[in-house]
Amino acid sequence: MIDLLIIGAGPAGLSAAIASARQGLAVRVVDEFYRPGGRLLGQLHQEPDGVWWNGLDEAARLTEEARHLGVEIICGVSVFHLTQSRNGWVVSTTQGEMTVPLLLIATGASEAAVPVPGWTLPGVMSIGAAQVMTNVQRVRVGQRGVVVGINILSVAISRELQLAGVTLDRMILPPSTTVSGTAGQPKAVMQSLLRVAHLAPSLMIRLGSKLMGSSWMQKLAVSLYPSSGFSMWDIPIQLRTAALEIVGTFQVEGVRIAQVAADGSPIAGTEQVIPADFVCIAGGLSPLAELAAIAGCPFAYVPSLGGHVPLHNESMRTPVPGLYVAGNITGIESAKVAMAQGTVAGLSIAKARGKLTNEQPLSDAIQQVKIVRQNATIQFDPDIVAGRALVGQMTAEWIAH
Amino acid sequence: MSQRIDHHPVLGSLGDRKQLSFYYNGTVYTAYEGETIAGALLAAGVRTLRVHEEKGTPRGIYCNIGHCYECRVHVDGVPTVRACMTLVQEGMQVNAGSLLPTPLKKGGHGA
Ligand SMILES: Cc1cc2nc3c(=O)[nH]c(=O)nc-3n(C[C@H](O)[C@H](O)[C@H](O)COP(=O)(O)OP(=O)(O)OC[C@H]3O[C@@H](n4cnc5c(N)ncnc54)[C@H](O)[C@@H]3O)c2cc1C
Ligand code: FES
Numbered sequence: 442m443i444d445l446l447i448i449g450a451g452p453a454g455l456s457a458a459i460a461s462a463r464q465g466l467a468v469r470v471v472d473e474f475y476r477p478g479g480r481l482l483g484q485l486h487q488e489p490d491g492v493w494w495n496g497l498d499e500a501a502r503l504t505e506e507a508r509h510l511g512v513e514i515i516c517g518v519s520v521f522h523l524t525q526s527r528n529g530w531v532v533s534t535t536q537g538e539m540t541v542p543l544l545l546i547a548t549g550a551s552e553a554a555v556p557v558p559g560w561t562l563p564g565v566m567s568i569g570a571a572q573v574m575t576n577v578q579r580v581r582v583g584q585r586g587v588v589v590g591i592n593i594l595s596v597a598i599s600r601e602l603q604l605a606g607v608t609l610d611r612m613i614l615p616p617s618t619t620v621s622g623t624a625g626q627p628k629a630v631m632q633s634l635l636r637v638a639h640l641a642p643s644l645m646i647r648l649g650s651k652l653m654g655s656s657w658m659q660k661l662a663v664s665l666y667p668s669s670g671f672s673m674w675d676i677p678i679q680l681r682t683a684a685l686e687i688v689g690t691f692q693v694e695g696v697r698i699a700q701v702a703a704d705g706s707p708i709a710g711t712e713q714v715i716p717a718d719f720v721c722i723a724g725g726l727s728p729l730a731e732l733a734a735i736a737g738c739p740f741a742y743v744p745s746l747g748g749h750v751p752l753h754n755e756s757m758r759t760p761v762p763g764l765y766v767a768g769n770i771t772g773i774e775s776a777k778v779a780m781a782q783g784t785v786a787g788l789s790i791a792k793a794r795g796k797l798t799n800e801q802p803l804s805d806a807i808q809q810v811k812i813v814r815q816n817a818t819i820q821f822d823p824d825i826v827a828g829r830a831l832v833g834q835m836t837a838e839w840i841a842h
Numbered sequence: 843m844s845q846r847i848d849h850h851p852v853l854g855s856l857g858d859r860k861q862l863s864f865y866y867n868g869t870v871y872t873a874y875e876g877e878t879i880a881g882a883l884l885a886a887g888v889r890t891l892r893v894h895e896e897k898g899t900p901r902g903i904y905c906n907i908g909h910c911y912e913c914r915v916h917v918d919g920v921p922t923v924r925a926c927m928t929l930v931q932e933g934m935q936v937n938a939g940s941l942l943p944t945p946l947k948k949g950g951h952g953a
Contacts (some may be wrong), residue, residue, distance in 0.1 A: 473908055475878070475929050480907075483850060491854055517927075551909045561912075563889035563902030565885075569927075570906030578881035579856060581846040605847050691900050692889045729909070 443467045443513070444794050446532060446541040448520045448732060452776045453481020453768025453783035454547035455503040460787025460806075463512035464796045469541075470512060477504045479549055480547050480769075481776050483572040485601050489639055496776065497789060499578070503780075523736045530736075530765050540810055543763050546732050547783065549749065550769035553724035555615045555624070557589060557685030560722060568723040572598045575605045583719030584759050587696045588612040589684045590723030591630050593637045593819055597722075600674050611670070611677040612683055613698060615724075617705030624725065626705040627680045628663045634680075635659070636823060655692045660797040683707065687720050696720060725820065726773045736764055741835050745828035746772030747821070752836040755807050757786035760839050765790055772828060775819040781810040789792075845885045846874075864934040873930035880906065880913055880925040883936075890926050891915055898941040915939065932935060 445461055447454045450472035457488035458468045476482070478500025486494045507514060515536075522533035527544035552567045559565070564583065566574075568590065571582045585608045588595050599609055611742035617625030624630065663680065670679035683705065686697040700711035726747055734740065738759045740749045750771055753759045757767050768779035788803040797803065814825065822828070849855045857883050866883060873882035880891065880903045891902040904912040906926045913925040915922035916937040925936070 455942070474927060495852070497853065552905060554910075561894075561898050561899065561901060566903050567905050570903055573906045573926075574881060574903075575847065576853065578878060578884075579853075580877075580881045580885045581845045581847060582884070604851055670868070694903070783944065831926075 443469045444472065445469070445543045445545060445790055446530070446539055447547060448472075448532075448546045449479060449547035449549055449768070449770075450474070450477035450504075450514055451547060451549050451768055451779065452478070452481050452499070452503065453549070453770075453779040453786070454545065455500075455507050456780040456783030457545050457547065457765075457767055457787035457790070458507045458512040458514075458783075459503065459510060461505065461785045461791045462512050462787075464788065464791035464794075466791055466794055466796060468507075469539070470507070470514045471518040471520060471539075471721065472514070472516050473535075475516055477514050477516060480569070480830055481500055483569070483576045483601075485576055485604070486597055486818070494705030494818075497740065499776070508634040519837075520732060523732060525645050525737070525761075525763075543755075543756075543765070543793060544736075545765040545767060545786055545790060546730075546751075546770055547766070547768045547779075548729045548732060548770050549779075550726040550773055551729045553727050555590060555621050555722050555724040557615055557684050557687055557722065559689065559693075560720075562687055562689045562693050563691070564689070564693030564719045565687055566721060568595045568598045571602055571607075571691070571719075571721045575607065575660055581605060582608050582721075583693075583717075584608065585610050585717055585808060586719040586721060587684070587715065587717045588721045588723060589615050589696075590721075590725075591678060591680065592624070592633060592723055592725055592732040593821060594726065595721070596634070596637060596673060596678075598723075599676050603674060610674050610715060611679050611682070614701065614705065615722070616683050616685055616707075617701065621724075625683060625701075627701065627703050628660060629667070630680055631659055631663050631666075634678075634781045636820065660703070660783045667749065680783070684720075685712065688714060693718055693720050696734050715836070717837075726769070728770045728772065730766075731831060732769060733759065733764070733766060737761055738764060738766075739839055741832050743772070743828045743831055745822045745824035746832070750832060752832065752839055754790040754833060754840075755785070755810075756792075758789060760836065763793075772825065772832075773821045774814065774825060775817050775821070777813050778810065778817060781806070781813040785810060845887070862930055862932045864930050864932070864936060866936045867938055875929075877930055878926055879915065879917070879930055879934075879936055880932050881929050883925070893938060893941055895939065895942045896944055896947075929930075 481496035484496030547568040
């Protein structure tokens, strides 16, 4: 009989498994991917101090530690339904029903789509798809491609593609529509890019990020921006160019682009078609939280966390009895934060099971999440702390009523 | 040039992997152990995994992590198998599926 079922073997789920198994809980982790690790598997970044963050190694380390503690990890199993029962939860999976007293949902995030005309052509994929194909499957996604969408994830993954010998023609903006929102507006993209400039190797960009602190300078920078853009790791990043359409008959052959004004509107007469054999679309991430909704958990809409998130407190408990959440399902942050949250969830669940004799490790772990968040290399949103506080407050109010 | 990244400057070399044969739409392809159907086909230059059931237009992978179902194929007769999440097995029969009739739709291709 298991005490805890964890859905998702990403950094959050595996860390929770380790923390709770250490306290003596019998833990099972299920994941629909064919191997454990979640999105860690594709991650490969150089930190500002030059050290590589190799997600494959991190995933292997976590998996081994969990298995060593007796955690059962089952891959290739999708969870599609949850119902509450008298003794906890009945979890419907592609390998039958599992009954368990306590449940942790750590399903991570999914990529938001940006439907550029032509995006269903073979050869068009999300930026995360290219990451997994390159670093996990070890297959090049094409010879020469265009990245549509300029954000922290697409910049980081573009570098990963380049390392693997894939040529990127350029990174450009999506068409400015109600769907793409600020992702199609040069000024807003410029601002968010300045926050990640510390990752760029070029001294000029690093200096630039300090110089361009004030908003009038950013405006100036966008309006004076050379239409040829600038380069990071020799990859041209063009903030004044947008994709209008992906062209091809049976697969991607090119992208129709145009220069755009500072507000994202195309400038007449600047259209051209550039050749490419693949296109990566980067629409940002949002929490993959459907299972929490099915479980009856109340939600909050918090844009700085990536959208709709299940209500939960600092101990990763939701208002639904026996239901916990951790990692990107609670808001988009990097893997290290997901791990720290997983540890909190694991300890908190051990406490609920009466296995945590001393509360100190739990409060230390809660503190640790804040420290890791503050020191994170990759931050997906500048208002993450305020967003977290808002969810905490809403959860407290919900429980009080 | 092979599309496989056998040597990677940071991740290192893959070393020897067991070779497998499988079929896609009746043609035999080579995969290595640990490759997904989508990965092995892309390495062979095949980007189209299926045709849209109603329009017949070609489709490939989109998310590559199991979320979008763009990559659904028939595997050994089982429909709606995600090519991005399924490892190739020796002798596996993968099919793209086909255009399905839409008799109730006005202006449908069956008309
Ligand atoms: C495509 C993509 C690429 C990313 N790349 C980076 C990056 O390069 N750098 C970075 O810092 N952050 C990246 N992130 C953010 C990333 O989500 C976090 O860094 C971290 O991996 C989140 O950990 P997690 O444990 O919350 O979720 P994940 O790592 O996403 O793990 C969730 C796991 O749950 C499983 N799962 C989901 N639904 C089900 C279900 N219904 N049934 C069974 N199993 C299920 C999934 O297969 C997955 O293995 C990326 C996110 C995505 C979506
Ligand atoms: S490509 Fe999205 S499910 Fe396979």
